[in-house]
Amino acid sequence: MxxxxxxxxxxxxxxxxxxxxxxxxxxxxxxxxxxxxxxxxxxxxxxxxxxxxxxxxxxxxxxxxxxxxxxxxxxxxxxxxxxxxxxxxxxxxxxxxxxxxxxxxxxxxxxxxxxxxxxxxxxxxxxxxxxxxxxxxxxxxxxxxxxxxxxxxxxxxxxxxxPETFYGAGFPLFCEQMEASGAWKPVNRKVHIVTEQIAYTQTITQSAEAQFKARGKYEVAKVTQIQFPVQDWGPVMQDLKRTGAGVIMINHWVAAELAAFAKQFAANPVPGALVYLQYGPSQPEFLTLAGPAAEGMVWGTVYGVYxxxxxxxxxxxxxxxxxxxxxxxxxxxxxxxxxxxxxxxxxxxxxxxxxxxxxxxxxxxxxxxxxxxxxxxxxxxxxxxHYPLETQKLEEGIAHLFFQVQGGQHRIIAPEVLKESAFKAAPWMK
The missing domain is CATH 3.40.50.2300 (Response regulator)
Incomplete structure (x- = not known):
């Protein structure tokens, strides 16, 4: 090294x-x-x-x-x-x-x-x-x-x-590992993906769908398309409520818009759902704009500061x-x-x-x-x-990091070898 x-x-x-x-x-x-x-x-x-x-x-x-x-x-x-x-x-x-x-x-x-x-x-x-x-x-x-x-x-x-394909391939593995560890118990095995329509996010969604299907632990029940800029998350929230999935993947990367989603979700959540926001919360303004509504949200990046x-x-x-x-x-x-x-x-x-x-x-x-x-x-x-899907040795790759907002701070919760904190039940899970 x-x-x-x-x-x-x-x-x-x-x-x-x-x-x-x-x-x-x-x-x-x-x-x-x-x-x-x-x-x-x-x-x-x-x-x-x-x-x-x-x-x-x-x-x-x-x-x-x-x-x-x-x-x-x-x-x-x-x-x-x-x-x-x-x-x-x-x-x-x-x-x-x-x-x-x-x-x-x-x-x-x-x-x-x-x-x-x-x-x-x-x-x-x-x-x-x-x-x-x-x-x-x-x-x-x-x-x-x-x-x-x-x-x-x-x-x-x-x-x-x-590449972005690992966002899709890595998230199903994360869900399985979280469940196997006992840190999280899904309320059901349905997955609802909300995805932006640019090529980057479409590729991630396609990869996630393929991996969820191949791994067989969870079922993608619905894919909802959104278009940047998102002016109103209300229709998306209604869609999420109808599906009632235990896993929600918001495949969008703009922090300000994800902060707006977090506020609407926190006000009227899907009970028990694991909410994953793809990448966008890494941008500094997410915590500032979302405030307390960010608490419990999970997000990931295939490239981040350890x-x-x-x-x-x-x-x-x-x-x-x-x-x-x-x-x-x-x-x-x-x-x-x-x-x-x-x-x-x-x-x-x-x-x-x-x-x-x-x-x-x-x-x-x-x-x-x-x-x-x-x-x-x-x-x-x-x-x-990519660690762990292209190499099993941490010191040979770039780790796919998963964070959770805890106490108003981003904390690494996976992979195990780099985690700062264990996963904690989000407010809408209690």
Missing amino acids: TQPFPFPVPRRTVLQALGASAAAAAWPSLAQAQAKGKPISIGLPIAQSGPAGVADHADYLNGAKLAAKQINAAGGVKGRPIELRVVDIDIMTPEGTQAAFRKLIDAKVQAIASPFVLIPVPAMTTVANYKAPYLHGNTQQASLDLVRKNPKRYDHIYQIDP ADKQGQTFRDQYKAEYLSKGGVMGLVYTGGGYDTVQLLANAWAQAEPENFAAVNQAIKRLRYRGVNGHYRFDNPNQAPL
């Missing part, structure tokens, strides 16, 4: 960085006085406005800034500071996506790091001939399929997290940097931005940043343990493995 900068000189560098307190220079350039060589530029397409993605992108940028600050304060990479070049991006359209990536190519950055885009193909085709490493958190099987089917064209593109010693150290550093006056920390892309910059710094410790071919080979050789899990890209997908 490696830590940031596994090689002799850089390893000393990062250990010094963990205790560094030097302030960062003005964003978006974070070059530090301690690192005086030619800057190494990472291009970040970050959504700064729009109807979706802004919170996650802000989390990612904050994590990247923190990593760059620590590395630069301790001397950079071989004396060269890491510089973040940020451009705005419209992740909702192919044209907006392409425009942002072209700007970064024109700037001749040494790498591109993206939290995610909603339409992966335009981004990937835009950078196809610019062979600087492109690391992204798209969480999409479509991205992996392109890399696997076109290995020469996309050999410099890496997904930092498992609460082990390494993860907790990062959480503490992040809160000290950005939340010293209070607030809620995002628990997904904060770690993603941090880990990505550390990954790149590891690769640049082995190869000159301008030598894209050598850097890409270094990335493929890496075995890196970050705050969000264990990364390796030496496979046809050029993506880390």
Whole structure:
């Protein structure tokens, strides 16, 4: 298991960085006085406005800034500071996506790091001939399929997290494990899935339906389609009441809208149901907007900040940097931005940043343990493995985390090896 900068000189560098307190220079350039060589530029397409993605992108940028600050304060990479070049991006359209990536190519950055885009193909085709490493958190099987089917064209593109299919495949397993542990007893074996109509969520729903059927423990009784933005959850609530399922899966990813759902559900719940909200509560505004209605809600992410010693150290550093006056920390892309910059710094410790071919080979050789899990890209997908469905060893993959809101805080309740707290009966279960 490696830590940031596994090689002799850089390893000393990062250990010094963990205790560094030097302030960062003005964003978006974070070059530090301690690192005086030619800057190494990472291009970040970050959504700064729009109807979706802004919170996650802000989390990612904050994590990247923190990593760059620590590395630069301790001397950079071989004396060269890491510089973040940020451009705005419209992740909702192919044209907006392409425009942002072209700007970064024109700037001749040494790498591109993206939290995610909603339409992966335009981004990937835009950078196809610019062979600087492109690391992204798209969480999409479509991205992996392109890399696997076109290995020469996309050999410099890496997904930092498992694909969305595991949201669907992992949730039935979670339900079975919770029941087997005795922590939860289903009131019935019906599952009601409420799903948004974009390709990402439709893929998750299809995967969940297939896995529930294949595993045979629970039956998908109803699938209700919704469309972003959700103006009123009333019709959905009526549908949920009619079905009366013991398991409710809300397959939506926008925190503000899930908070609105939580309020309506808490006011008139389906008695005894396990309520699972796919991913969206990871965004900081969920707890703020939902308030007490969030209590007892379960949510999951195939990519998130662990609460082990390494993860907790990062959480503490992040809160000290950005939340010293209070607030809620995002628990997904904060770690993603941090880990990505550390990954790149590891690769640049082995190869000159301008030598894209050598850097890409270094990335493929890496075995890196970050705050969000264990990364390796030496496979046809050029993506880390999902724990536990692709690897049974925690230190060989990225763990699928399940959280429950307890006492107004997010607590990891699964997998067992990483849990902070046991599952607790939600208010509508008592």
